[in-house]
Amino acid sequence: MGVVKHLEDDFHIIAPDLRNHGRSPHHECMNYGVMAGDLLQLIDDLAVGEVSLLGHSMGGKVAMWLALQQPERIKKLVVADIAPVAYAHSFDSIFQGLSGVPLDEIQHRDAADQRLAEWVVDRGVRQYLLQNLVKQPEGWSWRFNLEVLRKSIPDLIGFPQPDRLIYAGEVLFIHAERSDYVIDAYRERIGQLFPHYRKRMLHGAGHWLYAEQPLLFAQAVKGFL
Incomplete structure (x- = not known):
């Protein structure tokens, strides 16, 4: 940080x-x-x-x-x-936004930001989330374990x-x-x-x-x- x-x-x-x-x-x-x-x-x-x-x-x-x-x-x-x-659980829009970024289609980080903005209005939050977007030789991926995080929300909140x-x-x-x-x-x-x-x-x-x-x-x- x-x-x-x-x-x-x-x-x-x-x-x-x-x-x-x-x-x-x-x-x-x-x-x-x-x-x-x-x-x-x-x-x-x-x-x-x-x-x-x-x-x-x-x-x-x-x-x-x-x-x-x-x-x-x-x-x-x-x-x-x-x-x-x-x-209270308030992360549905964030998970929907992250899941909705087409990792196999985007060419650059700005494109991911544009798609994520449909669900996450706050630019600061988007920039924080997009720190976890990395480009590997095989394409873009999220560093965090998105599905496990989603399933664990009842415990995490x-x-x-x-x-x-x-x-x-x-x-x-x-x-x-x-x-x-x-x-x-x-x-x-x-x-x-x-x-x-x-x-x-x-x-x-x-x-x-x-x-x-x-x-x-x-x-x-x-x-x-």
């Missing part, structure tokens, strides 16, 4: 792709338990005893779940524009129900001014699981706040860590 360049001089950063995303392996099983397990395995493989975690949206839920499961391994936690709650688990470390919830992913109605649930949390609003940003306001986002993260 672009925000890394604003943080890499001060921190040793590891920026993994979650399973079924980017260059990470594809797998039929995708939920917060297995993704948190992937992340813990990576930390163990790198022989890192304790880390600070930063996660946005679905990645934020993975980070929260790992912190609840393995609190002794997490020094501090930063959660970007997401809460430990279930959300939710959040596991922890049994008397809390993370007692310091947590920063950075939420966006033009987003409704972290609202006052969720504060009680956040406080139950993360009693030592604080919130910070990032002005002039929507849900993709780290891409829309990378410098302000990085400053908030740096100040907290």
Whole structure:
């Protein structure tokens, strides 16, 4: 992510792709338990005893779940524009748009953007999604595992129900001014699981706040860590 360049001089950063995303392996099983397990395995493989975690949206839920499961391994936690709650499903148009891009017909990325725009109006969201469109010798393809993501949406829009688990470390919830992913109605649930949390609003940003306001986002993260 672009925000890394604003943080890499001060921190040793590891920026993994979650399973079924980017260059990470594809797998039929995708939920917060297995993704948190992937992340813990990576930390163990790198022989890192304790880390600070930063996660946005679905990645934020993975980070929260790992912190609840393995609190002794997490020094501090930063959660970007997401809460430990279930959300309404609002991704049908995105999946329809991605599935509707004729990968065997398009000649360039702009053509894919034009087709995707029929379903996804927000250009910033389209540009984010199109980062996963890659050209191979045999033609265009999506890096992410589109079908597994679609099937996993019921799990991904939710959040596991922890049994008397809390993370007692310091947590920063950075939420966006033009987003409704972290609202006052969720504060009680956040406080139950993360009693030592604080919130910070990032002005002039929507849900993709780290891409829309990378410098302000990085400053908030740096100040907290």
